[in-house]
Amino acid sequence: MEPLAAEIRDKVVDEVGKVVVGREKEIDLLLVCLLARGHVLLEGVPGVSKTLVANAFSKCLGLQFKRVQFTPDILPLDIIGGFVFNLKDREFEFRKGPVFTNILLADEINRAPPKVQSALLESMQELQVTVEGHTEKLPFPFMVIATQNPLEFEGVYPLPEGQLDRFMVKVTFKYPTRDVESSILKRNLSRVDLNDVKTVLTLGELEALVKEVERVNVSDEVLAYLARVAEATRTEGSLVLGASPRAMVQLVHCARAKALLGGRKYVTPDDIKSIASDVLTHRLTIDRAAALKGVSRNPEAILTGILDRVEPPR
Amino acid sequence: MVLGALLALNIALYIPLVLAALRRRRHRVAASNLADAFSGLELALKEAVPDLPAGFTWEEAVARLRSSGVRTEGMEGALRGYEEYRYGGVPLPDLDFREVVKVANALGGITSGRGTLGR
Numbered sequence: 001m002e003p004l005a006a007e008i009r010d011k012v013v014d015e016v017g018k019v020v021v022g023r024e025k026e027i028d029l030l031l032v033c034l035l036a037r038g039h040v041l042l043e044g045v046p047g048v049s050k051t052l053v054a055n056a057f058s059k060c061l062g063l064q065f066k067r068v069q070f071t072p073d074i075l076p077l078d079i080i081g082g083f084v085f086n087l088k089d090r091e092f093e094f095r096k097g098p099v100f101t102n103i104l105l106a107d108e109i110n111r112a113p114p115k116v117q118s119a120l121l122e123s124m125q126e127l128q129v130t131v132e133g134h135t136e137k138l139p140f141p142f143m144v145i146a147t148q149n150p151l152e153f154e155g156v157y158p159l160p161e162g163q164l165d166r167f168m169v170k171v172t173f174k175y176p177t178r179d180v181e182s183s184i185l186k187r188n189l190s191r192v193d194l195n196d197v198k199t200v201l202t203l204g205e206l207e208a209l210v211k212e213v214e215r216v217n218v219s220d221e222v223l224a225y226l227a228r229v230a231e232a233t234r235t236e237g238s239l240v241l242g243a244s245p246r247a248m249v250q251l252v253h254c255a256r257a258k259a260l261l262g263g264r265k266y267v268t269p270d271d272i273k274s275i276a277s278d279v280l281t282h283r284l285t286i287d288r289a290a291a292l293k294g295v296s297r298n299p300e301a302i303l304t305g306i307l308d309r310v311e312p313p314r
Numbered sequence: 315m316v317l318g319a320l321l322a323l324n325i326a327l328y329i330p331l332v333l334a335a336l337r338r339r340r341h342r343v344a345a346s347n348l349a350d351a352f353s354g355l356e357l358a359l360k361e362a363v364p365d366l367p368a369g370f371t372w373e374e375a376v377a378r379l380r381s382s383g384v385r386t387e388g389m390e391g392a393l394r395g396y397e398e399y400r401y402g403g404v405p406l407p408d409l410d411f412r413e414v415v416k417v418a419n420a421l422g423g424i425t426s427g428r429g430t431l432g433r
Contacts (some may be wrong), residue, residue: 075360082369102337140336159373203413217399217401217403218403219401219403221401222401227368264402266397266398266401266402266403268371268372268397269371269374269401270371270372270374273369273371273374282413307369308367308368308369309367309368310367310368310369311368311369312370312371313400313401314352314357314371314372314400
């Protein structure tokens with residue numbers, strides 16, 4: 001199974017790479033998150049291929065993809081669905097919203113009011129939707145890929161900590177390097193066609209991979225190491241909010257997926273360290289008083305310091 | 315009388331220094347199995363690369379060694395087997411660990427009195 005997982009990873013990166021240039025790390029993270037049954041927050045300025053990556057990623061996995069543009073006037077009903085009166089049968093029936101899909105792209109999630117953002121909570125956490133006591137299960141797999149623009153301050157509702165904690169990883173889409181930019185320009189001289197992206201995985205194979213991730217071994221010593229890292233984030237002076245137990249659980253799942261994609265059936269401290277920043281930094285809150293005194297750095301630098309201090313099992 | 319006193323003073327001054335130097339003398343790493351070899355390498359690394367952060371992993375250590383010009387290709391198979399034992403819960407494999415010991419000794423070995431090698 002291990003070589004198969006590593007092979008699939010390469011195929012996914014290659015297929016998405018047919019339409020998107022220079023986003024291997026981001027594609028890798030999307031796959032890790034999907035296998036770990038998590039949700040992703042993509043952050044980046046407009047035009048850095050966030051939507052295209054999400055779309056091509058769904059296509060190469062043969063998954064159903066829906067996109068919802070979040071706006072200030074959007075309603076929970078527009079996402080999860082609701083009861084409508086069927087004139088023919090003369091009774092109310094549940095009409096499923098766009099959340100009933102495999103991959104939901106919640107575009108510009110921070111433009112919607114908190115009520116709508118929280119409407120996604122149950123679906124993200126419980127993988128189901130409840131409206132007026134009626135519960136519907138979401139299909140397998142289900143992953144929310146939400147996007148947000150970090151530069152907007154007007155007319156946006158920043159995601160509260162509780163909502164941020166639901167996202168397994170935050171992937172930052174930075175501007176491409178000069179070489180990658182040249183390749184993007186070259187690629188776009190002719191029309192980029194999503195139909196070029198082939199499906200490389202069946203639903204059954206994906207399901208098997210997800211189950212395989214759950215069988216990846218995490219030794220007691222690695223778990224103890226994770227607990228020490230968690231404790232260090234909570235006692236770090238320049239942070240007011242460290243990693244939650246949910247964050248650490250998600251970090252383990254991600255590390256397992258990472259290990260499997262690396263061709264191993266066990267998690268190493270390297271797996272933890274390589275993905276810790278993507279899983280944890282969006283959940284860490286810097287102490288503003290320390291920041292004002294110039295003591296604090298960014299959460300990523302603080303986390304790097306913690307990982308440099310905490311001794312892993314060797 | 316004065317000479318005798320000076321001699322005694324010199325002995326009193328230098329004996330602790332000589333003893334400390336002997337105690338700090340670096341020894342070659344010797345190992346009887348894969349786990350011993352990696353314990354020796356860990357100690358040798360900590361001594362030879364004092365700026366290596368406490369949270370270093372094997373992958374980071376190997377990368378650091380490689381960037382310093384130490385040849386590590388020969389020990390990569392052993393590292394994989396050792397990691398499988400440490401984190402994968404499999405029995406200690408019977409792999410050739412001579413390359414690991416070689417790298418540890420290339421780093422200067424370990425100082426005596428730093429504890430035993432085995433886990």
